[in-house]
Amino acid sequence: MSYKTKLSSRDVTPKTLWDRRKTLKLAPWVLFQGLFFLPKLTEARDTVGKKLKSLKDKLFSTTEPLTAYSKATSYNNYYEFGTDKSDPKKYAYQLEIEPWVVRVEGHVSQPKDFTMNELLTLAPMEERVYRLRCVEGWSMVIPWIGYSLSELLRRVAPTKDARYVEFTTVYRPDQMPGQRKPILDWPYTEGLRLDEAMNPLTLLSFGMYGSFSPNQNGAPVRVIVPWKYGFKSAKSIVSIRLTEKEPQTTWVKASPKEYGFYSNVNPSVNHPRWSQARERRIGEFRKRDTLLFNGYGDQVAKLYEGMNLEKYF
Amino acid sequence: MVKPGFRTFSFYNKLIFLFCLSPLIYLIIRTLSGNLSANPIEDLTHSSGWWALTTLVITLVVTPLKIIFKKPQILFFRRTLGLFSFFYASIHFVTWIALEQFFDWEAMVLDVLDRPFITLGVIAFVLMIPLAATSPYQIRKKIGNNVWKKIHRLIYFAVLIAVLHFLWLVKKDLTEPFIFLFIVLMLLGFRVFMWCTKFFPKDQ
Numbered sequence: 001m002s003y004k005t006k007l008s009s010r011d012v013t014p015k016t017l018w019d020r021r022k023t024l025k026l027a028p029w030v031l032f033q034g035l036f037f038l039p040k041l042t043e044a045r046d047t048v049g050k051k052l053k054s055l056k057d058k059l060f061s062t063t064e065p066l067t068a069y070s071k072a073t074s075y076n077n078y079y080e081f082g083t084d085k086s087d088p089k090k091y092a093y094q095l096e097i098e099p100w101v102v103r104v105e106g107h108v109s110q111p112k113d114f115t116m117n118e119l120l121t122l123a124p125m126e127e128r129v130y131r132l133r134c135v136e137g138w139s140m141v142i143p144w145i146g147y148s149l150s151e152l153l154r155r156v157a158p159t160k161d162a163r164y165v166e167f168t169t170v171y172r173p174d175q176m177p178g179q180r181k182p183i184l185d186w187p188y189t190e191g192l193r194l195d196e197a198m199n200p201l202t203l204l205s206f207g208m209y210g211s212f213s214p215n216q217n218g219a220p221v222r223v224i225v226p227w228k229y230g231f232k233s234a235k236s237i238v239s240i241r242l243t244e245k246e247p248q249t250t251w252v253k254a255s256p257k258e259y260g261f262y263s264n265v266n267p268s269v270n271h272p273r274w275s276q277a278r279e280r281r282i283g284e285f286r287k288r289d290t291l292l293f294n295g296y297g298d299q300v301a302k303l304y305e306g307m308n309l310e311k312y313f
Numbered sequence: 314m315v316k317p318g319f320r321t322f323s324f325y326n327k328l329i330f331l332f333c334l335s336p337l338i339y340l341i342i343r344t345l346s347g348n349l350s351a352n353p354i355e356d357l358t359h360s361s362g363w364w365a366l367t368t369l370v371i372t373l374v375v376t377p378l379k380i381i382f383k384k385p386q387i388l389f390f391r392r393t394l395g396l397f398s399f400f401y402a403s404i405h406f407v408t409w410i411a412l413e414q415f416f417d418w419e420a421m422v423l424d425v426l427d428r429p430f431i432t433l434g435v436i437a438f439v440l441m442i443p444l445a446a447t448s449p450y451q452i453r454k455k456i457g458n459n460v461w462k463k464i465h466r467l468i469y470f471a472v473l474i475a476v477l478h479f480l481w482l483v484k485k486d487l488t489e490p491f492i493f494l495f496i497v498l499m500l501l502g503f504r505v506f507m508w509c510t511k512f513f514p515k516d517q
Contacts, residue, residue, distance in 0.1 A: 067351075068351075070351075071351035072351075074350070074351060075350055075351035075352060079485065079486075083484075083485060083486045085350060085351075085352075086350060136484070138352055138355075181486070183485055183486045184485065254485060255485075270427075273428055273429075273430060273481065273482065274428060275420075275423075275424065275427075275428075280352065280354070282351045282352060283351070285354075286415060287413075287415070
Protein backbone atom coordinates (compact mmCIF):
# COMPACT_ATOMS: atom_id res chain seq x y z
CA MET A 1 0.00 0.00 0.00
CA SER A 2 1.31 3.41 -0.90
CA TYR A 3 0.57 6.71 0.71
CA LYS A 4 -1.31 9.48 -0.99
CA THR A 5 0.37 12.76 -0.47
CA LYS A 6 -2.64 14.77 -1.39
CA LEU A 7 -5.81 13.92 0.42
CA SER A 8 -9.16 15.03 -0.84
CA SER A 9 -12.47 15.08 0.96
CA ARG A 10 -13.17 11.65 -0.59
CA ASP A 11 -10.48 10.15 1.61
CA VAL A 12 -12.10 11.26 4.83
CA THR A 13 -13.25 8.36 6.92
CA PRO A 14 -17.05 8.28 6.99
CA LYS A 15 -18.47 9.43 10.29
CA THR A 16 -20.38 6.16 10.77
CA LEU A 17 -17.17 4.16 10.58
CA TRP A 18 -15.43 6.51 12.97
CA ASP A 19 -18.30 6.21 15.42
CA ARG A 20 -18.17 2.46 15.20
CA ARG A 21 -14.51 2.64 16.03
CA LYS A 22 -15.30 4.63 19.14
CA THR A 23 -17.72 1.92 20.20
CA LEU A 24 -15.11 -0.74 19.61
CA LYS A 25 -12.72 1.16 21.81
CA LEU A 26 -15.27 0.88 24.57
CA ALA A 27 -15.40 -2.91 24.27
CA PRO A 28 -12.40 -3.72 26.46
CA TRP A 29 -13.75 -1.41 29.12
CA VAL A 30 -17.16 -3.11 29.03
CA LEU A 31 -15.48 -6.50 29.10
CA PHE A 32 -13.35 -5.45 32.03
CA GLN A 33 -16.38 -4.22 33.97
CA GLY A 34 -18.24 -7.39 33.09
CA LEU A 35 -15.50 -9.53 34.55
CA PHE A 36 -16.03 -7.82 37.88
CA PHE A 37 -19.77 -7.86 37.70
CA LEU A 38 -20.40 -11.40 36.47
CA PRO A 39 -18.89 -13.26 39.41
CA LYS A 40 -21.05 -11.14 41.70
CA LEU A 41 -24.14 -12.26 39.77
CA THR A 42 -23.24 -15.93 39.73
CA GLU A 43 -22.33 -15.96 43.38
CA ALA A 44 -25.23 -17.66 45.11
CA ARG A 45 -27.04 -15.22 47.30
CA ASP A 46 -26.68 -15.83 51.00
CA THR A 47 -29.99 -17.17 52.07
CA VAL A 48 -30.47 -16.56 55.74
CA GLY A 49 -32.79 -19.13 57.26
CA LYS A 50 -35.85 -18.62 59.40
CA LYS A 51 -35.20 -16.86 62.70
CA LEU A 52 -34.59 -19.09 65.70
CA LYS A 53 -35.08 -17.45 69.09
CA SER A 54 -32.57 -18.04 71.82
CA LEU A 55 -31.16 -16.63 75.03
CA LYS A 56 -27.59 -15.38 74.90
CA ASP A 57 -25.28 -17.58 76.93
CA LYS A 58 -22.57 -15.76 78.89
CA LEU A 59 -20.97 -18.68 80.68
CA PHE A 60 -19.28 -20.45 77.79
CA SER A 61 -19.40 -17.85 75.04
CA THR A 62 -16.29 -16.11 73.80
CA THR A 63 -16.33 -12.39 73.16
CA GLU A 64 -13.98 -12.68 70.18
CA PRO A 65 -15.24 -11.11 66.93
CA LEU A 66 -17.55 -13.40 64.95
CA THR A 67 -16.55 -14.89 61.62
CA ALA A 68 -18.64 -13.32 58.85
CA TYR A 69 -21.84 -15.28 58.14
CA SER A 70 -21.01 -15.41 54.43
CA LYS A 71 -17.65 -17.05 55.22
CA ALA A 72 -18.97 -19.52 57.77
CA THR A 73 -21.56 -20.71 55.23
CA SER A 74 -19.40 -20.82 52.10
CA TYR A 75 -16.19 -22.47 53.35
CA ASN A 76 -17.21 -25.85 54.69
CA ASN A 77 -15.91 -29.36 55.00
CA TYR A 78 -18.93 -31.55 54.41
CA TYR A 79 -17.69 -34.36 52.18
CA GLU A 80 -21.21 -35.72 51.67
CA PHE A 81 -21.62 -32.80 49.26
CA GLY A 82 -18.09 -32.91 47.78
CA THR A 83 -14.51 -32.49 48.91
CA ASP A 84 -14.07 -28.91 47.76
CA LYS A 85 -14.89 -26.41 50.45
CA SER A 86 -17.19 -24.55 48.07
CA ASP A 87 -19.16 -27.73 47.25
CA PRO A 88 -21.42 -27.84 50.34
CA LYS A 89 -22.86 -24.41 49.65
CA LYS A 90 -23.41 -25.34 46.01
CA TYR A 91 -25.12 -28.69 46.54
CA ALA A 92 -26.54 -28.72 50.06
CA TYR A 93 -29.94 -27.43 48.92
CA GLN A 94 -30.57 -30.93 47.50
CA LEU A 95 -30.89 -32.38 50.99
CA GLU A 96 -34.48 -32.51 52.19
CA ILE A 97 -34.58 -31.85 55.90
CA GLU A 98 -38.34 -32.10 56.40
CA PRO A 99 -39.53 -34.39 57.84
CA TRP A 100 -36.62 -35.39 60.07
CA VAL A 101 -36.41 -37.94 62.84
CA VAL A 102 -33.52 -38.62 65.20
CA ARG A 103 -33.44 -42.11 66.65
CA VAL A 104 -31.90 -42.31 70.12
CA GLU A 105 -31.14 -45.92 70.95
CA GLY A 106 -28.65 -48.38 72.39
CA HIS A 107 -27.96 -48.62 76.10
CA VAL A 108 -30.80 -46.36 77.20
CA SER A 109 -33.85 -47.09 79.35
CA GLN A 110 -36.15 -45.10 77.10
CA PRO A 111 -35.14 -45.34 73.42
CA LYS A 112 -37.14 -42.97 71.31
CA ASP A 113 -37.55 -41.49 67.84
CA PHE A 114 -37.53 -37.72 68.26
CA THR A 115 -39.26 -35.55 65.70
CA MET A 116 -37.76 -32.15 64.95
CA ASN A 117 -40.63 -30.50 66.79
CA GLU A 118 -39.90 -32.53 69.90
CA LEU A 119 -36.21 -31.71 69.70
CA LEU A 120 -36.79 -27.99 69.16
CA THR A 121 -38.98 -27.72 72.27
CA LEU A 122 -37.05 -30.12 74.48
CA ALA A 123 -35.00 -27.47 76.28
CA PRO A 124 -34.56 -23.70 76.12
CA MET A 125 -32.45 -22.54 73.19
CA GLU A 126 -29.20 -20.79 73.97
CA GLU A 127 -26.84 -18.87 71.73
CA ARG A 128 -23.28 -19.96 72.36
CA VAL A 129 -20.35 -18.30 70.67
CA TYR A 130 -17.69 -20.97 70.23
CA ARG A 131 -14.32 -21.19 68.57
CA LEU A 132 -14.20 -23.84 65.85
CA ARG A 133 -10.80 -25.30 64.96
CA CYS A 134 -10.51 -27.43 61.83
CA VAL A 135 -7.89 -30.18 61.74
CA GLU A 136 -6.60 -28.54 58.54
CA GLY A 137 -5.30 -25.52 60.44
CA TRP A 138 -7.97 -22.85 60.15
CA SER A 139 -10.53 -21.61 62.64
CA MET A 140 -13.72 -19.59 62.98
CA VAL A 141 -15.83 -18.03 65.73
CA ILE A 142 -19.49 -19.00 65.35
CA PRO A 143 -22.63 -18.16 67.35
CA TRP A 144 -24.40 -21.52 67.48
CA ILE A 145 -27.96 -21.98 68.72
CA GLY A 146 -28.99 -25.06 70.64
CA TYR A 147 -28.80 -26.62 74.07
CA SER A 148 -26.45 -28.99 75.85
CA LEU A 149 -26.60 -32.50 74.45
CA SER A 150 -26.89 -33.67 78.07
CA GLU A 151 -30.47 -32.33 78.08
CA LEU A 152 -31.42 -34.91 75.48
CA LEU A 153 -29.31 -37.73 76.91
CA ARG A 154 -30.76 -37.31 80.42
CA ARG A 155 -34.27 -37.75 79.03
CA VAL A 156 -33.50 -41.13 77.49
CA ALA A 157 -31.75 -42.28 80.67
CA PRO A 158 -28.52 -44.03 79.68
CA THR A 159 -28.04 -47.36 81.47
CA LYS A 160 -24.88 -48.25 83.35
CA ASP A 161 -23.54 -50.06 80.27
CA ALA A 162 -23.58 -46.86 78.27
CA ARG A 163 -20.01 -45.59 78.04
CA TYR A 164 -19.85 -44.02 74.57
CA VAL A 165 -22.14 -42.12 72.24
CA GLU A 166 -22.16 -42.71 68.48
CA PHE A 167 -23.59 -40.16 66.04
CA THR A 168 -24.61 -41.11 62.52
CA THR A 169 -25.09 -38.65 59.67
CA VAL A 170 -27.94 -39.17 57.21
CA TYR A 171 -27.14 -41.45 54.24
CA ARG A 172 -28.92 -40.29 51.09
CA PRO A 173 -26.72 -40.62 48.02
CA ASP A 174 -29.55 -39.33 45.83
CA GLN A 175 -29.48 -36.02 47.71
CA MET A 176 -25.81 -35.90 48.65
CA PRO A 177 -23.51 -36.08 45.60
CA GLY A 178 -20.37 -36.80 47.61
CA GLN A 179 -21.91 -40.00 48.97
CA ARG A 180 -22.03 -41.39 45.44
CA LYS A 181 -18.25 -41.61 45.52
CA PRO A 182 -16.28 -43.83 47.88
CA ILE A 183 -14.48 -40.87 49.45
CA LEU A 184 -15.23 -42.05 52.97
CA ASP A 185 -16.98 -45.10 54.39
CA TRP A 186 -20.56 -43.79 54.32
CA PRO A 187 -22.58 -43.11 56.35
CA TYR A 188 -20.40 -40.78 58.38
CA THR A 189 -20.17 -41.72 62.03
CA GLU A 190 -18.55 -39.94 64.92
CA GLY A 191 -18.35 -40.61 68.62
CA LEU A 192 -17.65 -39.30 72.09
CA ARG A 193 -17.05 -40.80 75.47
CA LEU A 194 -20.24 -40.46 77.54
CA ASP A 195 -18.65 -37.99 79.96
CA GLU A 196 -17.55 -35.87 76.99
CA ALA A 197 -21.04 -35.99 75.56
CA MET A 198 -22.53 -35.03 78.94
CA ASN A 199 -20.16 -32.09 79.38
CA PRO A 200 -22.27 -28.91 79.23
CA LEU A 201 -20.04 -27.51 76.47
CA THR A 202 -21.19 -30.21 74.05
CA LEU A 203 -24.03 -28.63 72.15
CA LEU A 204 -26.92 -30.09 70.19
CA SER A 205 -27.27 -27.36 67.62
CA PHE A 206 -30.09 -26.31 65.30
CA GLY A 207 -29.09 -22.83 64.27
CA MET A 208 -26.41 -20.21 63.93
CA TYR A 209 -26.27 -16.42 63.64
CA GLY A 210 -29.82 -16.04 65.00
CA SER A 211 -31.43 -18.36 62.43
CA PHE A 212 -31.86 -22.02 61.59
CA SER A 213 -28.62 -23.40 60.13
CA PRO A 214 -28.29 -23.67 56.38
CA ASN A 215 -27.90 -27.24 55.11
CA GLN A 216 -24.17 -26.84 54.42
CA ASN A 217 -23.62 -26.28 58.13
CA GLY A 218 -25.31 -29.51 59.16
CA ALA A 219 -29.04 -28.79 59.22
CA PRO A 220 -31.37 -29.69 60.72
CA VAL A 221 -29.51 -30.95 63.77
CA ARG A 222 -25.84 -31.52 64.62
CA VAL A 223 -23.49 -31.60 67.56
CA ILE A 224 -20.82 -29.04 68.37
CA VAL A 225 -17.81 -30.19 70.38
CA PRO A 226 -15.72 -27.01 70.52
CA TRP A 227 -12.58 -28.43 72.15
CA LYS A 228 -12.13 -31.06 69.44
CA TYR A 229 -11.24 -30.73 65.76
CA GLY A 230 -14.24 -29.84 63.62
CA PHE A 231 -14.77 -33.28 62.11
CA LYS A 232 -15.81 -34.61 65.53
CA SER A 233 -18.90 -32.39 65.38
CA ALA A 234 -21.16 -34.63 63.26
CA LYS A 235 -23.72 -32.95 60.99
CA SER A 236 -27.28 -33.78 59.90
CA ILE A 237 -27.65 -36.47 62.56
CA VAL A 238 -30.25 -39.24 62.20
CA SER A 239 -29.07 -41.56 64.96
CA ILE A 240 -27.58 -41.21 68.42
CA ARG A 241 -26.61 -44.59 69.84
CA LEU A 242 -25.24 -45.23 73.30
CA THR A 243 -22.70 -48.02 73.28
CA GLU A 244 -20.51 -49.96 75.62
CA LYS A 245 -17.49 -50.11 73.33
CA GLU A 246 -15.64 -47.22 71.71
CA PRO A 247 -17.41 -46.65 68.39
CA GLN A 248 -15.49 -46.86 65.12
CA THR A 249 -15.44 -43.39 63.63
CA THR A 250 -15.22 -42.50 59.95
CA TRP A 251 -11.93 -40.62 59.96
CA VAL A 252 -10.22 -43.18 62.18
CA LYS A 253 -11.29 -45.84 59.70
CA ALA A 254 -10.06 -43.71 56.79
CA SER A 255 -6.62 -43.06 58.25
CA PRO A 256 -5.97 -44.44 61.75
CA LYS A 257 -2.44 -43.05 61.92
CA GLU A 258 -3.63 -39.52 61.24
CA TYR A 259 -6.92 -39.27 63.10
CA GLY A 260 -7.67 -40.55 66.57
CA PHE A 261 -10.90 -41.17 68.45
CA TYR A 262 -10.25 -38.26 70.82
CA SER A 263 -8.96 -35.66 68.34
CA ASN A 264 -8.73 -32.98 70.99
CA VAL A 265 -7.32 -29.71 69.72
CA ASN A 266 -3.70 -29.84 70.82
CA PRO A 267 -0.91 -27.61 69.47
CA SER A 268 1.80 -30.02 70.62
CA VAL A 269 0.41 -33.14 68.95
CA ASN A 270 0.94 -32.68 65.24
CA HIS A 271 -0.92 -34.26 62.40
CA PRO A 272 1.64 -36.62 60.81
CA ARG A 273 1.66 -34.47 57.69
CA TRP A 274 1.32 -30.97 59.10
CA SER A 275 1.85 -28.94 62.24
CA GLN A 276 -1.04 -28.12 64.56
CA ALA A 277 0.87 -25.42 66.46
CA ARG A 278 -0.81 -22.53 64.68
CA GLU A 279 -4.01 -21.76 62.87
CA ARG A 280 -5.38 -19.16 60.52
CA ARG A 281 -8.51 -17.53 61.87
CA ILE A 282 -10.71 -17.00 58.83
CA GLY A 283 -10.75 -13.29 58.04
CA GLU A 284 -7.34 -12.67 59.62
CA PHE A 285 -4.06 -12.35 57.79
CA ARG A 286 -1.48 -13.68 60.22
CA LYS A 287 -1.68 -17.05 61.88
CA ARG A 288 -2.29 -17.31 65.61
CA ASP A 289 -1.16 -19.88 68.14
CA THR A 290 -3.49 -22.82 68.64
CA LEU A 291 -4.63 -23.33 72.24
CA LEU A 292 -4.75 -26.65 74.09
CA PHE A 293 -8.35 -27.95 74.00
CA ASN A 294 -9.04 -24.97 71.74
CA GLY A 295 -8.97 -22.77 74.86
CA TYR A 296 -11.64 -24.78 76.72
CA GLY A 297 -9.21 -26.39 79.17
CA ASP A 298 -11.02 -24.96 82.21
CA GLN A 299 -14.13 -26.92 81.27
CA VAL A 300 -12.67 -30.12 79.84
CA ALA A 301 -9.06 -30.70 80.96
CA LYS A 302 -10.34 -32.73 83.92
CA LEU A 303 -11.86 -35.27 81.52
CA TYR A 304 -8.38 -36.32 80.46
CA GLU A 305 -6.48 -36.27 83.74
CA GLY A 306 -3.72 -38.83 83.76
CA MET A 307 -4.18 -39.64 80.08
CA ASN A 308 -1.29 -39.56 77.66
CA LEU A 309 -2.65 -37.14 75.07
CA GLU A 310 -0.01 -38.12 72.55
CA LYS A 311 -1.09 -41.74 72.71
CA TYR A 312 -4.81 -40.96 72.82
CA PHE A 313 -4.69 -38.30 70.10
CA MET B 314 17.49 -18.11 12.45
CA VAL B 315 14.06 -17.24 11.14
CA LYS B 316 12.71 -20.39 9.62
CA PRO B 317 9.69 -20.73 7.39
CA GLY B 318 6.57 -20.83 9.48
CA PHE B 319 8.31 -19.04 12.29
CA ARG B 320 5.75 -16.25 12.25
CA THR B 321 2.78 -18.55 12.72
CA PHE B 322 4.60 -20.31 15.49
CA SER B 323 5.34 -17.01 17.10
CA PHE B 324 1.60 -16.30 16.94
CA TYR B 325 0.77 -19.62 18.61
CA ASN B 326 3.43 -18.89 21.16
CA LYS B 327 1.62 -15.67 22.01
CA LEU B 328 -1.58 -17.66 22.43
CA ILE B 329 0.20 -20.06 24.77
CA PHE B 330 1.60 -17.09 26.64
CA LEU B 331 -1.93 -15.73 27.12
CA PHE B 332 -3.22 -19.17 28.14
CA CYS B 333 -0.47 -19.45 30.73
CA LEU B 334 -1.14 -15.97 32.00
CA SER B 335 -4.91 -16.46 32.28
CA PRO B 336 -4.90 -18.17 35.68
CA LEU B 337 -3.01 -15.23 37.11
CA ILE B 338 -5.42 -12.76 35.53
CA TYR B 339 -8.36 -14.79 36.81
CA LEU B 340 -6.84 -14.82 40.29
CA ILE B 341 -6.34 -11.04 40.21
CA ILE B 342 -9.94 -10.54 39.08
CA ARG B 343 -11.23 -12.81 41.82
CA THR B 344 -9.12 -10.92 44.35
CA LEU B 345 -10.26 -7.47 43.22
CA SER B 346 -13.90 -8.45 42.96
CA GLY B 347 -13.88 -10.17 46.37
CA ASN B 348 -14.62 -13.62 44.99
CA LEU B 349 -11.85 -15.56 46.66
CA SER B 350 -12.92 -18.13 49.24
CA ALA B 351 -13.04 -17.39 52.95
CA ASN B 352 -9.38 -18.41 53.06
CA PRO B 353 -7.73 -16.34 50.28
CA ILE B 354 -4.18 -17.37 51.13
CA GLU B 355 -5.16 -21.00 50.68
CA ASP B 356 -6.70 -20.05 47.31
CA LEU B 357 -3.42 -18.46 46.28
CA THR B 358 -1.36 -21.43 47.48
CA HIS B 359 -3.58 -24.01 45.81
CA SER B 360 -4.11 -22.31 42.48
CA SER B 361 -0.46 -21.34 42.03
CA GLY B 362 0.61 -24.88 42.92
CA TRP B 363 -1.98 -26.44 40.63
CA TRP B 364 -0.92 -24.28 37.68
CA ALA B 365 2.77 -24.80 38.32
CA LEU B 366 2.18 -28.55 38.05
CA THR B 367 -0.20 -28.29 35.11
CA THR B 368 2.10 -26.11 33.01
CA LEU B 369 5.01 -28.38 33.93
CA VAL B 370 3.08 -31.39 32.67
CA ILE B 371 2.11 -29.55 29.47
CA THR B 372 5.81 -28.72 28.99
CA LEU B 373 6.46 -32.45 28.84
CA VAL B 374 3.88 -32.84 26.07
CA VAL B 375 5.86 -30.60 23.70
CA THR B 376 8.66 -32.99 22.76
CA PRO B 377 6.36 -35.94 21.96
CA LEU B 378 4.25 -33.61 19.80
CA LYS B 379 7.38 -32.47 17.98
CA ILE B 380 8.35 -36.07 17.27
CA ILE B 381 4.86 -37.14 16.24
CA PHE B 382 4.18 -34.17 13.94
CA LYS B 383 7.83 -33.85 12.87
CA LYS B 384 7.74 -30.09 13.35
CA PRO B 385 10.82 -28.91 15.25
CA GLN B 386 9.30 -25.42 15.56
CA ILE B 387 6.96 -26.80 18.21
CA LEU B 388 9.93 -26.85 20.58
CA PHE B 389 9.59 -23.08 20.59
CA PHE B 390 6.64 -23.45 23.02
CA ARG B 391 8.57 -25.50 25.51
CA ARG B 392 10.43 -22.52 26.86
CA THR B 393 7.29 -20.43 27.36
CA LEU B 394 5.51 -23.24 29.16
CA GLY B 395 8.47 -24.21 31.27
CA LEU B 396 9.17 -20.66 32.35
CA PHE B 397 5.53 -20.15 33.26
CA SER B 398 5.66 -23.30 35.34
CA PHE B 399 8.64 -21.87 37.18
CA PHE B 400 6.78 -18.58 37.53
CA TYR B 401 3.77 -20.24 39.23
CA ALA B 402 6.04 -22.46 41.31
CA SER B 403 7.81 -19.31 42.51
CA ILE B 404 4.50 -17.72 43.51
CA HIS B 405 3.62 -20.98 45.27
CA PHE B 406 6.96 -21.06 47.09
CA VAL B 407 6.94 -17.38 48.05
CA THR B 408 3.36 -17.70 49.34
CA TRP B 409 4.51 -20.49 51.59
CA ILE B 410 7.48 -18.50 52.88
CA ALA B 411 5.70 -15.18 53.30
CA LEU B 412 2.05 -15.96 53.99
CA GLU B 413 2.11 -19.42 55.54
CA GLN B 414 5.29 -19.16 57.58
CA PHE B 415 5.72 -15.36 57.79
CA PHE B 416 9.49 -15.68 57.33
CA ASP B 417 9.81 -17.83 60.43
CA TRP B 418 12.96 -19.58 59.18
CA GLU B 419 13.16 -21.94 62.12
CA ALA B 420 9.60 -23.15 61.58
CA MET B 421 10.33 -23.55 57.87
CA VAL B 422 13.41 -25.68 58.41
CA LEU B 423 11.43 -27.85 60.84
CA ASP B 424 8.59 -28.13 58.33
CA VAL B 425 10.95 -29.16 55.55
CA LEU B 426 12.60 -31.77 57.77
CA ASP B 427 9.43 -33.12 59.41
CA ARG B 428 6.85 -33.08 56.66
CA PRO B 429 7.65 -35.21 53.66
CA PHE B 430 5.20 -33.43 51.37
CA ILE B 431 6.86 -30.08 52.07
CA THR B 432 10.30 -31.65 51.64
CA LEU B 433 9.22 -32.94 48.22
CA GLY B 434 7.75 -29.58 47.24
CA VAL B 435 10.97 -27.78 48.08
CA ILE B 436 13.05 -30.38 46.20
CA ALA B 437 10.86 -30.06 43.11
CA PHE B 438 11.22 -26.30 43.20
CA VAL B 439 15.00 -26.41 43.68
CA LEU B 440 15.28 -28.81 40.72
CA MET B 441 13.48 -26.28 38.55
CA ILE B 442 15.89 -23.45 39.34
CA PRO B 443 18.74 -24.61 37.04
CA LEU B 444 16.23 -25.15 34.24
CA ALA B 445 14.93 -21.61 34.50
CA ALA B 446 18.44 -20.22 34.92
CA THR B 447 19.71 -21.89 31.73
CA SER B 448 16.70 -20.95 29.63
CA PRO B 449 18.15 -17.85 27.87
CA TYR B 450 19.55 -18.74 24.44
CA GLN B 451 22.87 -17.03 25.18
CA ILE B 452 23.45 -19.27 28.19
CA ARG B 453 22.41 -22.32 26.24
CA LYS B 454 24.96 -21.42 23.59
CA LYS B 455 27.64 -20.82 26.19
CA ILE B 456 27.26 -24.12 28.00
CA GLY B 457 26.67 -26.09 24.83
CA ASN B 458 23.72 -28.15 23.74
CA ASN B 459 24.79 -31.40 25.34
CA VAL B 460 25.27 -29.96 28.80
CA TRP B 461 22.04 -28.02 28.41
CA LYS B 462 20.13 -31.16 27.52
CA LYS B 463 21.57 -33.00 30.49
CA ILE B 464 20.56 -30.22 32.85
CA HIS B 465 17.08 -30.11 31.42
CA ARG B 466 16.51 -33.79 32.05
CA LEU B 467 15.99 -32.66 35.64
CA ILE B 468 12.42 -31.88 34.60
CA TYR B 469 11.62 -35.61 34.73
CA PHE B 470 12.55 -35.73 38.40
CA ALA B 471 10.94 -32.37 39.17
CA VAL B 472 7.58 -33.37 37.71
CA LEU B 473 7.52 -36.76 39.42
CA ILE B 474 8.39 -35.21 42.77
CA ALA B 475 5.83 -32.45 42.25
CA VAL B 476 3.10 -35.03 41.65
CA LEU B 477 4.13 -36.93 44.78
CA HIS B 478 4.04 -33.62 46.66
CA PHE B 479 0.43 -33.16 45.48
CA LEU B 480 -0.50 -36.78 46.22
CA TRP B 481 0.85 -36.56 49.73
CA LEU B 482 -0.88 -33.39 50.81
CA VAL B 483 -4.41 -34.35 49.78
CA LYS B 484 -6.51 -35.21 52.82
CA LYS B 485 -8.88 -37.58 51.08
CA ASP B 486 -10.08 -38.36 47.54
CA LEU B 487 -6.86 -38.93 45.63
CA THR B 488 -8.55 -38.94 42.22
CA GLU B 489 -7.02 -35.71 40.97
CA PRO B 490 -3.40 -36.36 41.95
CA PHE B 491 -3.71 -39.85 40.48
CA ILE B 492 -4.88 -38.38 37.18
CA PHE B 493 -1.75 -36.22 37.20
CA LEU B 494 0.39 -39.22 38.07
CA PHE B 495 -1.13 -41.25 35.22
CA ILE B 496 -0.48 -38.50 32.65
CA VAL B 497 3.07 -37.97 33.89
CA LEU B 498 3.83 -41.70 33.75
CA MET B 499 2.48 -41.83 30.18
CA LEU B 500 4.67 -38.89 29.17
CA LEU B 501 7.76 -40.35 30.83
CA GLY B 502 6.89 -43.73 29.35
CA PHE B 503 7.01 -42.14 25.91
CA ARG B 504 10.62 -41.06 26.60
CA VAL B 505 11.56 -44.51 27.78
CA PHE B 506 10.01 -45.95 24.63
CA MET B 507 11.94 -43.51 22.44
CA TRP B 508 15.24 -44.30 24.15
CA CYS B 509 14.62 -48.01 23.74
CA THR B 510 14.00 -47.66 20.01
CA LYS B 511 17.15 -45.53 19.80
CA PHE B 512 19.35 -48.08 21.51
CA PHE B 513 17.77 -51.08 19.86
CA PRO B 514 17.09 -49.88 16.32
CA LYS B 515 15.04 -52.08 14.08
CA ASP B 516 17.00 -54.17 11.55
CA GLN B 517 17.33 -52.30 8.34
